Amino acid sequence: MGRIYQMVKSFKKRYPNTIAWRIKKHAAVLDGYIDDDEKLLYAFCGQNNNDWYDVTSSCAVALTSKRLLIGQKRVVWGSFYTQVTPDMYNDMHVYSGLFWGKIYIDTIKETVVISNLDKKSLDEIETAVSKLMLKEKRKYRR
Template sequence: MKSSVYSKVREFKNKYPLTIAWRLKAHCKVIEKHLNEDEQVLYAFAAQKNTKQGEIFTTYVVALTNKRIMLGQKRVFFGYFFISITPDLFNDLKVKMGIIWGKVFIDTVKEMVILSNIPKAALPEIETTIIKYMMEEKKKYFQQKSEKNI
């Protein structure tokens, strides 16, 4: 399943060619490194993780797996950045659309993740996919938690 990260990101980039993204293979390897054996990638896309539209060199690959949301960026020289958002830490998702690109705000218990320079045509797909999955997983999580308390 690990090779599917890059293929899903390429599929997204081909579907939305205005996506600004660099070094996709390197960023996908970060995600693949942190994939667990029982995880499978359901959806993946590339975006800039920043607050300003003009910053175009902060590409992250975002992967939605059957367990969590994963964000990965390979640094140019040494190391990488990796963020994992599990359903219990997920609070909300907000979308802002501009003339050409938009932003997705993922609100978690710990931080606000801002993904920018996403083509406006891709915003509904990203929002629907993430929200639908996270709400289902949150239901399961809280149902399991309430069953333990009974």
């Protein structure tokens, strides 16, 4: 089993109220996109949508030393893959609702929303993403 799956599985055990299914398949999508010179820093799972009631869009999210990756395996065939590089990153919003929370990652072109996250996990996710993006974005300003 890959390192991404192990990290996502660990996240799911620490935050069991996060809604996500088929995390092994979603993590396998990301395994193929990590380059040899990248180091895996953090991984989690959630729903790749903006609606609390849509629980069929599970995905795995990996944070590497260079970028943020989002992978989603379709049920029958194919997959979805999205990456956010630090030069495209604008800001992040954290929403905490009654039961679950959401992370909005704003980029130059679009906004990526990871929803149905355990409320207790929001601070950990925000810290991990912000640290990497701000550190790496400084390199682009030179």
